[in-house]
Amino acid sequence: MSLTPTIYIVTVVSKFRWRLKHCGEGDGKMVRWLKIVVFASLVTLAWGQGNSEPSDPRDKELQQLRERVAALERLVQLLKEELSSLKLNGAAPQSQTQLVALQQQTEEEKRKLEEELKRELQGVTQPPAPRPAPPSAVYGGGLWQALNPDTSVIANFRTGFRGKRPFASFAGSEFSEAELAFQAATDPFSRLDTFIAVAPEGAEVEEATLTILDPTFIGLPRNLQIRLGKLLAPFGQLNSIHPPEQPFVDSPLVHRLWFGHAHGNHKHGNHNHRKRNHQDEEEHKDEHEDEHEEHINGAAIPSEGLFTGAGLSLNWLVPTGRHLTWLTIAPLNVDNATFQTNSGRPAWLARIRHFRELSPTQTLNLGLNYAFGRNDLNKDTRLFGIDLTYRWRPLREGLYRSLVWQTEAYWGQRDTGDGTVKPKGWFTMVEYQLSRTLFLGARYDFAQSPDKSFSGRGFSLAITLFPSEFGRYRLQWNRLKIGGQTVHEVWLQTTFSIGIHRPHPL
Amino acid sequence: MRRFVLLFVLLTSALLLNLAPTAARKIRVVTTTNDLKWAAEQIGGDRVEVVALMHPLQNPHTVQPRPSFVVHLNRADLLVRIGLDYEETWLPPLVEESRNSKIRRGGVGDVDTSIGIPLLEIPAGRVTREQGEVHIMGNPHYWLDPENMKIIARNIAEGLKRVDPAGSSVYERNLRGLERDMDELLDETLKLAAPLRGEKFVAYHTTWSYLANRYGFRIIGFLEPKPGIPPSAAHLADLIVRMRQEKVKVILKEPFYENRIPSMVAQRTGAKVVEICPTVGGERGTETYPKLMRHILTKLVNALQEAK
Known part of the structure; x- marks a missing residue:
């Protein structure tokens, strides 16, 4: 509405109010005045409506101003929302341009400083220290805590039934082990990984390895990786995984018989007691009654077997097109059912591993393994092994479907002084993912004992439920035939992890 | 003795191979996602060759x-x-296995x-893990905002x-160009996404928070009860009631999540399930980042209009 009619209305209304004030009720003049006012108002409004089109340049300007104000109001609202969101998320209420400028300034300052220092340090031999990238933000716990190693605990509980029929007799519940892991980079060139297995029988360092990740600082090629300490022996693919993370409650028979250690002495300790005489067996019978072990010819067969040793491992990565080949040589001090290196001579292990990409969803891993060392009779023993692992995981449905098929076969040549014993063993297992949380596994395995005094074969079925990435429940049935005896076992295993545990994606 | 000689020969040959001269070549850039690949190509231009590890x-x-990653x-x-x-969950061990100290943290x-x-x-x-597979440092799906793409670049x-360092001027020039493009894209997409402002959605996972924040819509619930935890019946029941109360008409899901549960919820709420890939190249017509952003917003606007 323009200014002129407004003034007119105000004038008319003022006059009316003055008349109302000074005249009595029922005055005829008053009614006439009222009629005039109403008529004048209608005329004024109609005139105002008729002139609402912004034909006047001032009106056009006003209209544009109004639109701009509305747009600015919307913008202010938007900015207010962004600000409140930033505040809610704890970020400083700085604009992104300011943040980028700040970061740029820091980078520039760092570059200048480094150039300055480089000039000063010229002539002094320095290791090729990597230039640091902008530091990542550290949230909570303070800066020093960020330097703590990745720490995790994997707890493993088992309940078992064993007998001539499934569920024939309760074999007991046990806290199998807790695996404590401490893992961190020691400096820009190496990292330390320590795994301690704590079981009712005691604690043992399962693996403690210093890995030199960047050997260029001692003049060695960068594709060479050096590992020192107590290692998982490079023999087969399954042996690269710690027992709590393996796909079955127990290890395959060949691992248990060849690389395992019986309970009662030490979890992974000396194996010499395997050759007990009958009297000893009787004496220890009660001791072993509630343990999850089979007893054949006086030997207690452990439920796990892991080939470990202390020493050195050299691993050379050979990229071959889209595929990979690793060559590993490791002289290790080994102490298990197959090798005894008390004589002072290490066992030598060699492994060639070829990792092949069949498609974006399928990979194939082929390994050839060799080990040479001394046995418990202080005679030579050789092991040969081949392993094959096929993995499939679809791209879109990778969260719900996957398949792993793994087969390993080993042959041994054990010198006894009177001749050579040639034991063998193998296993094949498959694990199929039925849904996001459910996995079904099957395993068939066969093994002869290292001295070939007995053999065993087994079939296992396992169903595993993962309620989350950090825990699982597993039900497993084993049908074992060892030394002519058939045994059924039913296991219920719960495994949970807390903390940060580095994955083994390869 | 023979074994020691063999070891010596292997080490010496490895050392010699390592000292072999390298010819001048393009800068090899490896990105984890296709979105980062697009950004690296824009900044690097002809001076770089870029490979993305993950499939969109x-x-x-x-x-x-896969072995090719290493x-x-x-x-x-x-x-x-x-x-x-x-x-x-997968990159740090691969970086270590790659034996390339240049690309390790720091x-x-x-x-x-x-x-x-x-x-x-x-x-x-x-x-704590009680919160599910929560992202402890914040939501990592930040590329779905053109303002953030400028920071990425x-x-x-x-x-x-x-x-x-020889290519610094080229990279700086390309960066300025990308920043201009992102400003234009933001203006354009803000207009395109105007119908989404104030609207409510439900999503499978926390993928869309930055998109929602920039374009003014709200994700009022998730099919996952907690990040990374499979949906339970009790949680879905609560969500369905809330969707009915708040009149939510669209459920967002990524292609790598199942169809069954979103469909179950949609059937009970009358909502429409929209499958959107949040990564460049995951769908036809999303070969570049600007195309991806337009595609996502258009799909959301259309879904909302159809649902209404």
Whole structure:
């Protein structure tokens, strides 16, 4: 509405109010005045409506101003929302341009400083220290805590039934082990990984390895990786995984018989007691009654077997097109059912591993393994092994479907002084993912004992439920035939992890 | 003795191979996602060759490492990653296995594009696994905002300048160009997404927080009760009631999540399920980042209009 009619209305209304004030009720003049006012108002409004089109340049300007104000109001609202969101998320209420400028300034300052220092340090031999990238933000716990190693605990509980029929007799519940892991980079060139297995029988360092990740600082090629300490022996693919993370409650028979250690002495300790005489067996019978072990010819067969040793491992990565080949040589001090290196001579292990990409969803891993060392009779023993692992995981449905098929076969040549014993063993297992949380596994395995005094074969079925990435429940049935005896076992295993545990994606 | 000789020969030959001269070549950039690949190509231009490790249709939590990943990482001059804990389940062991110290954390060729991003959903207080597979440093899906893409590009440019100082001026020029493009894209997409402002949606996972924040819509619930935890019946029942009360008409889901549960919820609420890939190249017509953003917003606007 323009200014002129407004003034007119105000004038008319003022006059009316003055008349109302000074005249009595029922005055005829008053009614006439009222009629005039109403008529004048209608005329004024109609005139105002008729002139609402912004034909006047001032009106056009006003209209544009109004639109701009509305747009600015919307913008202010938007900015207010962004600000409140930033505040809610704890970020400083700085604009992104300011943040980028700040970061740029820091980078520039760092570059200048480094150039300055480089000039000063010229002539002094320095290791090729990597230039640091902008530091990542550290949230909570303070800066020093960020330097703590990745720490995790994997707890493993088992309940078992064993007998001539499934569920024939309760074999007991046990806290199998807790695996404590401490893992961190020691400096820009190496990292330390320590795994301690704590079981009712005691604690043992399962693996403690210093890995030199960047050997260029001692003049060695960068594709060479050096590992020192107590290692998982490079023999087969399954042996690269710690027992709590393996796909079955127990290890395959060949691992248990060849690389395992019986309970009662030490979890992974000396194996010499395997050759007990009958009297000893009787004496220890009660001791072993509630343990999850089979007893054949006086030997207690452990439920796990892991080939470990202390020493050195050299691993050379050979990229071959889209595929990979690793060559590993490791002289290790080994102490298990197959090798005894008390004589002072290490066992030598060699492994060639070829990792092949069949498609974006399928990979194939082929390994050839060799080990040479001394046995418990202080005679030579050789092991040969081949392993094959096929993995499939679809791209879109990778969260719900996957398949792993793994087969390993080993042959041994054990010198006894009177001749050579040639034991063998193998296993094949498959694990199929039925849904996001459910996995079904099957395993068939066969093994002869290292001295070939007995053999065993087994079939296992396992169903595993993962309620989350950090825990699982597993039900497993084993049908074992060892030394002519058939045994059924039913296991219920719960495994949970807390903390940060580095994955083994390869 | 023979074994020691063999070991010596192997080490010596490896040393000689390592000293072989390298010819002049393009800068090899490895990115974890296709979105970062697009940004690295824009900044690097002809001076770089870029490879992305993850397939756009792949769930980042279930990446199955392939040998080619290690091969690419072994040869890389620059590794560009989303950072936070987005690739944490598979990338760090592969970087170590690649034997390439340049791209290790803190190395000259390591680019964490999350530096400088105003992060959303940083958990407050003590974080425990009770909260599910919560992203402890904040939501890592920050690329779905053109303003953040400018920061990503700046981080990549800084990384490229570190490994290839000779190309600094090119990278700086390309960065300015990308920043202009992102400003234009933002203006354009704000208009395109105007109908979404104030609208309510339900999503499968926390992928869309930055998109919602920029374009003014709200995700009022998730099919997952907690990040990474499969939906339970009790949770879905609560969600359905809430969707009915709040009249939510659209459910967002990524291609790598199942169809069954979103469909179950849609049937009971009358909502429409929209499948959108949040990564460049995951769907036809999303070969570049601007195309991806237009595609996502158009799909959302259309779904909303159809549902109404």
